[in-house]
Amino acid sequence: MNKTILKWAGSKARAMDTLKMHLPTGHRLVEPFAGSCAVMMNTDYEQYLIADVNPDLINMYQQIKNDCEFFMLIASGLFNASNNNEDTFRRHRFAFNKSKCIGDVYKAAIFLYLNRHCFNGLCRYNKSGGFNVPFGKYKAPYFPKAEILAFAEKAQRCTFICCSFEETLRMAMPGDVVYCDPPYLGNSKTEGFVSYHTAGFGYVDHEFLALALRNLSSKGYPVVVSNNHSDRVLALYTGFEIASFDVRRSVGASADSIKTAREVIASLPAVRDMCSPCNERYCGNCMHSAGAVVQ
Known part of the structure; x- marks a missing residue:
């Protein structure tokens, strides 16, 4: 699997x-x-x-397909102890919701960060389009390096559209x-x-x-x-x-x-x-x- x-x-x-x-x-x-x-x-x-x-979802998949190495460089930097607290999570979520760059690798990296750090990995938006899932309080959120690499390889056979x-x-x-x-x-x-x-x-x-x-x-x-x-x-x-x-x-x-x-x-x-x-x-x-x- x-x-x-x-x-x-x-x-x-x-x-x-x-x-x-x-x-x-x-x-x-x-x-x-x-x-x-x-x-x-x-x-x-x-x-x-x-x-x-969901444009955030498709953007992340497209960024990984286009340049997996660069995406992992940006995203992995968000997975450390200094970013695993509620205040920092809220700041990243605020920046994510304010960003208008739909096709941006940095927004894609933050999307992965939010997914792995938020409560139960939920993906939920309010009526204004803001990601609104609270902080998950996990001890050490997992950075899915192996999964990203496997996805990047398979993605070459895929067309992603929003x-x-x-x-x-x-x-x-x-x-x-x-x-x-x-x-x-x-x-x-x-x-x-x-x-x-x-x-x-x-x-x-x-x-x-x-x-x-x-x-x-x-x-x-x-x-x-x-x-x-x-x-x-x-x-x-x-x-x-x-x-x-x-x-x-x-x-x-x-x-x-x-x-x-x-x-x-x-x-x-x-x-x-x-x-x-x-x-x-x-x-x-x-x-x-x-x-x-x-x-």
């Missing part, structure tokens, strides 16, 4: 063994919800299209496999962690995502999506092949906070509007069932 650079709520690291059984083969993996890139780091597609609406899932899915090409790991949707309006970005991700967004994935499947793209096991998720993905499984999930800072949660993987194969036996488009005269699965 290749570990990720970031600590990340909802990371698929603990679910990779199960998830890989449901990811079909293909030339390129398209991921509209990058997160910690656990899926990218633990699969072996020839190419990757990795997207996220855009919405709708825009990303429109970039799908023949031979692609689409995998989505959106923020979790709970059984009520208050359940689920949706503040990874200023805009949030609500129920309507989940509805649009499910519709977009159905459309992609009908156009010949295999699609896979993860979420937590809830009545609303199961209703959204009616007609998908559903696999339910248990995964260990960290919900706090202590070892006691690691609990088992139920999750689902919903998938649809690539479907085309041509009848395989007839090699013709479906019509009223076709005796075969509509929706031929692409082999």
Whole structure:
């Protein structure tokens, strides 16, 4: 298992063994919800299209891809005892939130510092776009040198873009496999962690995502999506092949906070509007069932 650079709520690291059984083969993996890139780091597609609406996340990944050595030089200097206190953390967080240089290596380095020093590795923003997770009070935050080096090597096969899932899915090409790991949707309006970005991700967004994935499947793209096991998720993905499984999930800072949660993987194969036996488009005269699965 290749570990990720970031600590990340909802990371698929603990679910990779199960998830890989449901990811079909293909030339390129398209991921509209990058997160910690656990899926990218633990699969072996020839190419990757990795997207996220969070510009800080994509900036860090792009900086590591472009110049890993320089990024590590800047970032490693932040991981020392003098920077591991609440006052210094607040100063770095303030500078990070004031910075307007989206494509800046220094901001990317501070993003890693904040992730590794903040409470439980959360990535959360207020409505003004400010990173607002408090100091984590860890004795010696880990600098992920080996993980950065491994990521930099794999990143040469990746294209990183900062855009919405709708825009990303429109970039799908023949031979692609689409995998989505959106923020979790709970059984009520208050359940689920949706503040990874200023805009949030609500129920309507989940509805649009499910519709977009159905459309992609009908156009010949295999699609896979993860979420937590809830009545609303199961209703959204009616007609998908559903696999339910248990995964260990960290919900706090202590070892006691690691609990088992139920999750689902919903998938649809690539479907085309041509009848395989007839090699013709479906019509009223076709005796075969509509929706031929692409082999």
